[in-house]
Amino acid sequence: MDLNNIKKLLLFPRPGDEYLAGIDGFLQFAYREKSLEDKIRCPCKECVNKWLLTRDEVYDYLVCHGMLLGYSPWGCHGETTSFISANSRGTESQSRGMDGNMHQLVQDAFGNTNNDPPVNEYDVQNSLNSGPDHETKAFYNLLRDAHDPLWEGCELTRLSFLVLLFHIKSVNKWSNKSLNDLLAILQQAIPNGKNLPGTFAEAKRIIGKLGLNYVKIHVCPNNCQLYRKAKANDDFCSKCGTSRWKNKEDKTTLTKKERRRATPRKVLRYFPIKPRLKRLFMHKETAIALRWHDEGRTKDGVLRHPADSEAWKSIDSRNPQFASDSRNIRFAMASDGFNPFGILSSTYSCWPVVLIPYNLPPWLCMKASSIMLALIIPGPSYPGKDFHVFKEPVYEELFDLFEVGTPTYDASQNEMFQLRATVLFTISDYPGIGIFAGYSVNGEFACITCREETCSKRLKHGHKYCFMGHRRFLPLDHELRYNENSFDGTEEHRVEPLAYSETSVLQKIEKINDFEKSKTWKCRSGLFSLPYWDLNVLHHNLDVMHIEKNVCDNIYGTLLGVEGKSKDNLQARLDLQEMNIRPDLHPIRKANNKYYLPPASYTMSKREKQQFCKVLHDIKVPDGYAGNISKCINVSQGKISGLKSHDCHILMQELLPVALRGVLPDNVTSVLFDLCGYFRELSSKVLYIDVLDKLEEQIKMTLCCLEMIFPPGFFTIMVHLVVHLATEAQLGGPVCYRCMYFVERYISLTNIISFVI
Template sequence: MDKSWIRMPRTTKEYLVGLNQFLEFAFKNGAIEDRIKCPCPQCCFGKWQTRAVVFDHLICKPFPQNYVIWVMHGETTVLQNSESREATQDTQPPKNPVELLINEAFHGFMRESVDVGPSQVVAEEEILNDMPTSYDKDFFELLKDGREELYEGSKYSKLEFLLKLYHIKCLSGLSDKGMTMILDLLRDAFKFAKIPDSFYEAKKTINKLCLDYVKIDACPNDCMLYWGDDVNEETCKHCHTSRWKLDKKNTNSKVAATGKKKKRPAKILRYFPLKPRLQRLFMCSKMAEHMRWHAEGGNKDGIIRHPRDGEAWKRFDTTHLEFAFDSRNVRLGLASDGFNPFGAMSTNYSIWPVILVPYNLPPWLCMKQPSSILSMIIPGPQMAGNNIDVYLQPLIKELNELWSEGVETFDSSKNEMFRMRAALMWTISDFPGLGILSGWNTYTGFACPSCNFDMEPCRLHHSKKWCFVGHRRFLARNHKFRLMKNHFDGTVEERNPPKKLSGSDILQQVTNIDVTFGRQAKLNDKRKRKRIKNGQSSVGEGLTQQWKKKSIFFNLPYWESNLLHHNLDVMHIEKNVFDNIVYTLLNDKEKSKDNIKARKDLQDMDIRQDLWPDENDDFRLGAFTIPKDKKVTFLTTLKNISMPDGYSSNISRCIHLESKRIFGLKSHDCHIIMEQLLPIAIRNVLPNQVVAVLVEFCSFFRHICLKNLSLMDLEKLQKRIVTTLCHLEMLFPPSFFTVMVHLTVHLVDEVIQGGPVHYRWMYFVERLLGHFKSLIGNKSQAEGCIAEGHKIEEVLTLFSRYFEDIESRINRPKRVNDESNRNKVSEMSSMFPRQGKVVGGFITFPLTHLEKTQAHRYVLLNCASAKPFIDEFRQHIKRSSRGRKPSVTEVEKRINREFADWFPKRIMNQDIADTISDEIKFLAQGPAPYARRFTAYNINGFKFRTLSREQGLETQNSGVFLMSDTSCIASSADRNARQADLPYYGKLEDIIELNYYGKFRVVLFKCKWADTTRDRGFKRDVWNFNCVNFSKLIHTGDREDDDPYIEASQANMVYYVDDETDKEWSVAIHLQPRDVFDMGQVDEEEIFENEPYQQQEFEIFFDLDYGNIQISTEEHMSEHT
């Protein structure tokens, strides 16, 4: 059948005749109930239509150019003649990733979504005449560049070469000047190659793949945007400030008088439209399937691993059933924070990017930089503050459209069009940012947004700040703490926990608030707001209004019914709590919460007389203050800690022993110290009562930051944090309880509602802000540099998903790359597949008899294929005991000593020799006399280094942990050993690779093992820390019966913190590898989570009636010293 009519103009007779022939064929061979799949670009084979509708569609829109074999309408794909085979080859989807990228990137944006095969003649003029859009022109120009060879015979096309070169520029941070020089050199060296004439021309080509952004002029006082009905206004309607910058140099010049010079806006909002960016996620075949993961992937066993497992997500689905019906509808989170683009310079400047996070994606993609969507850049120099709603208007408008109407989107994973909708779940920000986004005043006695107005503000007269005590109200009604006055604030607690407010409750509070946005209105104090019951409040002596505005997010029709609106940021809460604790323990003059003002506040409250100052302002130190003689012990413990490579910064640089101070810690440093190191450092320097409470507080943060949490554990954790805060109130002064300390009582509820904290905290936002700062080349145009740089990076992110043969942000090697370079021998071995990766070089050395015996024995006894023979040998021992039943201990000793010699003889017996595999034979033969030695090895997500390799390094990567099934005896007289799982802690001494004569290789770790089988080498202290003594060793390797080796694949990493009080002992801390997600699959390997410390039993350290609480010491301090 002649199909040349497909490429003819639709007004010709040939096209009409051919179209009718197609319809006859399709309705004869591919119709169901008188309907066929319409091939027009709008239906895209996704809708069944009648003959009349299909005819109309294909008259108004072109027939797909590459649809020559009508497989969707009954034509067989296997054709007999050569012409047909050639046509089939021509119409296959493009194998070239460049063409696949172009087709998918433009699918849906062009008014006629036409896929063009790699070898077809394109009727470009016809389509361009029908659809005169910039997208169409860019599409064909890029397609031409994607097919044009860089030079004759080159494996690169002109476009692929340019994309890869530009990708290298961005990934390595090469400047525009450097890129220009490289292009000039390439063009001069390879004159026959089609290299762009300039860097400007290269950028023009790249920009054709970009999704552009919109510039919207704004009032310099943040009063309004010049868009919509106000797009042509020249001055602000509120403050009457000019829209344009005043040209001070040319105010009196002829240029200014004639007005010929182009006006420059005083302030510009750069807005990145959301719809095309969400569409591109589905048009990209590499991402479309991931966008349905939340509904179709992973384990739904009740464990909270993802926001989809939280109550807020589930409530949203049940409230909006139509939205939840299609799993492709997008759930978003909005994050924002300000940063100074000039770094440490004295210039005061604040830029606020707004970032959107698509939560449809799986955990390993969701919070990564390439998956985030930059929505807008709110310009400086002053931060918008309460006026941020002015700048959010375009986003809210687009979100409303995406909710009510949606947008037609092509799903490349299902090859169909669908109407995509989107909804905003919540916002992510630090605590001041929460106030800006929500309108709640976070600087008053009602600062806690969760408690709302259901709290009693407590103003400390001398400290001149608000304190947030009264956590007894969260206890059970019959709890004994409620009646204790003297240990708390001097009152009996009768209140219930604050009521959890719904979105409707909040909306009722803010409905009548009237706000005029803009800094000028604030300066002139012209804002007038109606006061409503509970809607605003006078706090203290001032007239500060609690609700500053009705948040613009309430313009979203579903926002009121959302369960969680604005997230509390665990990152900054933990940092502020850490500062409160550590600087108070160290009695830091500037940052301690315990000072003369705090003591006078105690006196005003008439509580804790032991802590009152005397007439000379002298006072006794609190029990929570580290004594002077023990401060060095505390700080030395922290300073001497060596962390694993890449685990944290070098904390020791922030510890100053001479001045006994800590300074310069970043948020992540505080995260590591708070959750792992602080409990270890304080256990020997403070009273047990204080240590127990602080260890429990640190354990709370460690637990709340886990990736996987069960609802039952969270309910217990909520009770624990309430009890912990009440004990803190007994020990610390009220000035210690800032709003950040109080907010911890609400964190468990937010995890239950929103899922694990790492989807809702600010760490990933801070990393993004740091990246945006790196895009700024011209300091005078910071916002423009970020916008242009990010626009290009969006293209390169898309490009990275199609080209897996080069390093990119998508496939950049992990910091610990443990993917082995498998050779043919390793791939052939089923018993010992190659695992892990060598770091650095190796040396070949001869194995001593002792080394070979110990290493080979361990390989034999831990090989699953050898287990049947081990069991047979065990029975052989029992049978050959001549009527005497040997003990379990005797049997195991004989297996260790004799099995390696018995095994090769057994497999050579004629009865089984023919059934034994070659691998078993090579295993029985033993390793070659020469082995390889390494000093570093990556495996199981960890980088292991030997003790010798670590000499002179600041990091510690030699700690090894193994849980082994071991034979145990009660005493030396016990003849019957029992099997039990015992923990083994060691330090890596050597890494060797045994070579079984080329059949397979086995990597072994030789360790210095602490004697964990006895109390002399291992113990759990009163705080349940694992303490190890490396002066008491086991399996040193000196005796033939010793087992100093383990297989590398069995090793997990720990690091050790030396005990400064008992020098022989160290505390072992377990680690979890990066980017490992326990999705609850049965066949997954065990995931070692950073388990929280065991719950502290306060009754052990406090009297049953809490009558004897040590709140002070005999040491005194004067405010004047």
């Protein structure tokens, strides 16, 4: 009985004979290379592949609860893409040695799975009804080369040899000339050496078929313009007059020969999107996976994937023609700055821009092989509002992909079709949102969701803005709206800010005459050049990863009185006195002109700090569950320092409620526990609308209770943004698809160098 029949049997109602036969077939498959004593992940509806159970326990759970819906590729039980490929080719792939790995590398370069194409052009032409285009033929020919060894008995093919050679060149920083010299020697030293390219340029043209090629676009040193299209041959910027070339400050125009030899001051690297999108459909299994959101997704109103979100449904409802073909791609656009030189340059800032295709199923869409690098914005300076000047070629291609599309061959349906694409939203940290949106995320109106209705107050002694007005989100008749002394000394009569409204943002931006004087919008984002962007339900995601880290830093920094992180200090107490609230916390001036700060309800004694830190220090977690948090904790001094984002994630959702129990008064711990529970529920892989509605109401009250406990300086913009996270989850889907964890793992020095050879 093959796997497809076993999977069909598992769809029968429980506990019929057909369903039981399907369970037996599944267990035989899952234990084909395991002993009966081994444990496997249980794929029932209750365990959802989380818990390791014995064979008999898995059998009982599957009988009682049924197989997990939508679990069609058994990735947790051995049916991986490599298993499928190996079984489809039999023992042939095992005899290829390095060539088998090379074939997998070719697939990974395109972000798709293994499925052998025809091995020559004649077979290609006769296997297709409508026939592939030139680019499809070139790709198939490239895969054909991956099967031919360099010489009889050699484990390397021509393609695998060149890829490995380019990898060594990149890692060891060889010059182009050194690779030219090596290729010349190898042509004479190995059998059939003439099959190898003679120069680096020839080798690069071959490797370019893998989709690793890019376009170099020169940039004005002052980021005024790109030298492309009509300005491609200009030697000086049309706006600032700065020379395009190094050591060429005079105003004379260069000849073609001089221009070829001249060195540009700044170069942008642009990776065309269309060719890589087309290659996604050149393999049957990947083409099928790109329709998973329509054909394989469980559609029961629960949020498991961005395809279940309002952002996705809104675009489909406004563009019926686009939604009619499930193969059309929905992207998220992400970017973040990093320093490629490490400690060698503390100020250099390089900004890669990537696209994440959400059509793929959850186990594929966030993998590094599925993410597409679209742009590398060079440093050394922070791009700021010039970010959209760099992104002009990306916006133009995305505009064309939505309005016109590109002819693409679908290997799964054996036909050509017009592929189109759209961008759902952007993903970045909060300063990155300011760059994407052209919005000032600092100052009085720092909340990009509330915008002009942001409730903020400038602290006289803290010298910064605080964002405390969370009573606005409560019902109009709520008693806390009239409690002056517990909050900022005023009653709250304003209505809730109109966030995520369907009103046009572009109309507000176009009314601004001088962006330099505007307190909110600082430029017109290039994303508005996309015809659908202004009407998108969710434009820019609030990154839960960084918000959670900042909130966690505020909490443990204030509780432990960590210098530089505590929000309770002399300035904070003077601000309370200035606002004439909470007189029991006002600082008391002593005879020596120093101040005594009365202990607050959240103030810990030295023994309590040590007890709190000791619990965190001694907690043992499974390997890989979290970093070694104990290295960041000093028990004797009662201090925590150096926590990473994921450490704060684990601390906030799991460890903080345990460590705080019995240390602080109940009125403090209960509110902090509610906040930890909020983040824990919000980070679930499966979200229910009714639960999100409850979380949305709960967090409003939780933040109001925090305002009654902590000083105003505690409420930075990152703490305020917590109030919008549950609403965004309804609009954008589960948090795990919209946070910076997987983006930052991809945008690293290793990944970027692997593309820029």
